[in-house]
Amino acid sequence: MTLTPTEQEGPESYDISIKVTDNGQPSKSSTTTFAIQVNEVNQSPVLAPLQNVQIFEGFEASFQVTSTDEDFPKQLLTYRIRNKVPQGTVLDIGTGQFSWIPNEEQGPGVFLLSIEVSDNATPPLIAVAEEVISVSERNQPPILQIPDAPLIITQGEPVSFPVSGTDPDIPIKKLEYSRVTPIPEGAAIDSATGLLTWSPPDGFQDDGMAFRIQISDDGTPPLITESTLSVSIKQEFRIGITDSSNGLYNIVIESAEFGVLITLEASTDLKSWIEIAQTVYNGNSLEITDPDSNSPIITQRFYRAVIRP
Numbered sequence: 247m248t249l250t251p252t253e254q255e256g257p258e259s260y261d262i263s264i265k266v267t268d269n270g271q272p273s274k275s276s277t278t279t280f281a282i283q284v285n286e287v288n289q290s291p292v293l294a295p296l297q298n299v300q301i302f303e304g305f306e307a308s309f310q311v312t313s314t315d316e317d318f319p320k321q322l323l324t325y326r327i328r329n330k331v332p333q334g335t336v337l338d339i340g341t342g343q344f345s346w347i348p349n350e351e352q353g354p355g356v357f358l359l360s361i362e363v364s365d366n367a368t369p370p371l372i373a374v375a376e377e378v379i380s381v382s383e384r385n386q387p388p389i390l391q392i393p394d395a396p397l398i399i400t401q402g403e404p405v406s407f408p409v410s411g412t413d414p415d416i417p418i419k420k421l422e423y424s425r426v427t428p429i430p431e432g433a434a435i436d437s438a439t440g441l442l443t444w445s446p447p448d449g450f451q452d453d454g455m456a457f458r459i460q461i462s463d464d465g466t467p468p469l470i471t472e473s474t475l476s477v478s479i480k481q482e483f484r485i486g487i488t489d490s491s492n493g494l495y496n497i498v499i500e501s502a503e504f505g506v507l508i509t510l511e512a513s514t515d516l517k518s519w520i521e522i523a524q525t526v527y528n529g530n531s532l533e534i535t536d537p538d539s540n541s542p543i544i545t546q547r548f549y550r551a552v553i554r555p
């Protein structure tokens with residue numbers, strides 16, 4: 247007697263009865279009974295081959311790990327990653343669904359995953375497959391930090407402004423600063439540090455200069471970001487005295503900042519001051535007459551302008 251139980255027939259216990267009969271007249275027979283225990287033989291699960299993955303950092307790597315196990319009754323299969331893997335990788339132990347979004351620090355890089363499936367027999371059997379994920383660097387544009395408000399320079403003063411830029415990429419990119427549109431003669435921007443320098447010619451005045459500046463990285467391909475630095479070159483604040491026809495003094499105030507509150511004060515001894523006039527500066531030349539300036543008791547007169555925002 248031979249018996250080869252199939253996967254479906256184990257584990258199971260079978261009672262076998264064998265009866266032997268002769269062909270005499272009358273025939274006689276005899277019966278014997280015994281049990282056959284068919285044990286389960288655990289077969290290893292099988293992992294479907296994995297395809298290598300290529301992605302850019304910031305994008306999701308997602309794939310399904312699948313496996314089979316021939317055993318019956320059906321076994322529970324469990325997935326796990328065997329080796330040390332980058333932060334953020336997720337493999338669902340029950341479904342085998344893998345996902346990972348590599349971050350800026352993780353790209354560029356090549357990562358090997360050793361993935362295992364195990365059945366729940368005692369002892370369990372496992373199958374292992376390897377997967378390579380190649381993460382490419384994705385170049386992001388550099389950022390220029392230029393204030394929205396104009397840079398206010400007093401006439402005659404040199405311009406020195408550190409244009410500052412950053413780049414979000416890791417590894418760090420080399421940054422280079424340059425002008426986009428023509429900038430005035432003598433003005434320069436340091437390509438490495440971003441320091442903008444310029445000595446405006448004597449008497450130069452311009453309320454709305456625009457320096458169009460760009461920053462570029464050395465990525466592949468390089469990326470460029472542009473921005474505009476507004477520069478306003480104002481006249482120096484001036485206060486002066488002129489004689490008027492009736493013997494009174496006129497005090498002339500020029501080139502204060504638009505909208506400031508100007509209080510004109512006078513003194514005979516530079517110690518005590520009296521207010522003569524107060525006004526909000528409207529951008530034009532301001533002329534204030536001191537009504538007491540021709541008083542015979544005044545031998546000398548000092549003036550000052552107190553400016554408040």
Ligand SMILES: [Ca+2]
Nearest residue numbers: 289315317365
């Ligand atoms: Ca199995």
Ligand SMILES: [Ca+2]
Nearest residue numbers: 350353354416
């Ligand atoms: Ca990176």
Ligand SMILES: [Ca+2]
Nearest residue numbers: 386413415463
């Ligand atoms: Ca970049």
